[in-house]
Amino acid sequence: MTGRLNSAQPYALGLFRFVVGLLFACHGAASLFGVLGGAMGGGTVPTGTWPGWYAAVIELVGGGLVALGLGTRAAAFISSGAMAYAYFKVHQPSALWPLQNDGELAAMYCWSMFLLVFTGSGAFGLDRLFASRGTDAQETATAPEKRSPVTA
Numbered sequence: 001m002t003g004r005l006n007s008a009q010p011y012a013l014g015l016f017r018f019v020v021g022l023l024f025a026c027h028g029a030a031s032l033f034g035v036l037g038g039a040m041g042g043g044t045v046p047t048g049t050w051p052g053w054y055a056a057v058i059e060l061v062g063g064g065l066v067a068l069g070l071g072t073r074a075a076a077f078i079s080s081g082a083m084a085y086a087y088f089k090v091h092q093p094s095a096l097w098p099l100q101n102d103g104e105l106a107a108m109y110c111w112s113m114f115l116l117v118f119t120g121s122g123a124f125g126l127d128r129l130f131a132s133r134g135t136d137a138q139e140t141a142t143a144p145e146k147r148s149p150v151t152a
Helices: 002-007 009-033 052-068 072-094 104-119 126-142
Strands: none
Touching: 002 009, 009 052, 009 104, 052 072, 052 104, 072 104
């Protein structure tokens, strides 16, 4: 049983990455464009306001990259940091525990993205597609020429 579960790990990780990235991007889109219910009340975050607008941009771009599995580790690192900032600067000052300070979402996104920094994209990510293309191109460039046994 464990062997089957281990062999499915990259696929489960790929699905986890996709769902977390998509939800994170939707949160950013809601804040920036007022779609999907808008920013906590149906509106949008005013352009350039600190820290809300910048957080929303990180959520939209970082979430999109994570969902696609493109630059997963870097996008997840920046996204995790943004959510750590959100938790400690916005939520935690009002109460210690996430249940008390409405910081559950920030904490979950922070730790989910932090996990992806170390695991990478898993299956279905564009990172893997580009990595395999790079490996194929590198092997082609370094392969010895095939010479014909024809004599001159």
